[in-house]
Amino acid sequence: MPTAAIETSRQYTPNEESALIAAVQDALTTAFKVPPFTTVIRLIVHQAHRFVGPPDKSDRYTLVSIDCFIGRSLKTKRALYQAMLQNLGRCGIPADHIKVLLREAPRENWAIRGGQPASSVALEYDVDI
Numbered sequence: 001m002p003t004a005a006i007e008t009s010r011q012y013t014p015n016e017e018s019a020l021i022a023a024v025q026d027a028l029t030t031a032f033k034v035p036p037f038t039t040v041i042r043l044i045v046h047q048a049h050r051f052v053g054p055p056d057k058s059d060r061y062t063l064v065s066i067d068c069f070i071g072r073s074l075k076t077k078r079a080l081y082q083a084m085l086q087n088l089g090r091c092g093i094p095a096d097h098i099k100v101l102l103r104e105a106p107r108e109n110w111a112i113r114g115g116q117p118a119s120s121v122a123l124e125y126d127v128d129i
Contacts (some may be wrong), residue, residue: 001112002068010059011052017043018093023087024064031080032072034125055118061097062088067124069118070104071127077102114119 004024012020021041029036053061064084072080080102084093107119107127 001038001110001118002032002034003042004064004066004093005027005042005044007044007054007063007065008059008061009046009048011045015033015096018060020088020089023082023091026068027080027083027087029073031076031083032068032125033129049090056095060093061099062093063099063101064088065103067082067103067105069107069110070128072104072129076129 004022006020021043023038025036027065028034028039028041050058052062066080081100084100085098088098091094108117110118112118113121
């Protein structure tokens with residue numbers, strides 16, 4: 001049930017925006033082994049004066065924030081980070097222009113499927129990988 005927000009100040013074409021979203025979704029579904037229908041991914045393009053990244057980075061600087069259930073191993077997280085760098089790299093974003101923030105929350109902190117705590121719902125995938 002991971003959700004992700006891609007934030008940047010660069011203006012992309014609609015096709016490029018779709019490619020960014022697909023890159024993040026592919027990294028999530030591959031590394032976390034979740035079905036694509038469980039992900040929610042948003043692209044937020046800020047006006048340049050409203051998104052200040054490191055001074056030595058270009059407008060390709062990209063922040064990817066991911067919220068997910070607690071349970072993935074460090075090995076799985078590393079696989080996610082590498083997939084994210086590779087996939088976004090194919091979109092023209094240099095590896096040193098990408099920051100990934102992974103926030104984990106217990107399943108009881110997520111309301112899904114009509115307001116049920118996720119801890120009370122049988123999932124289609126394993127979180128402890």
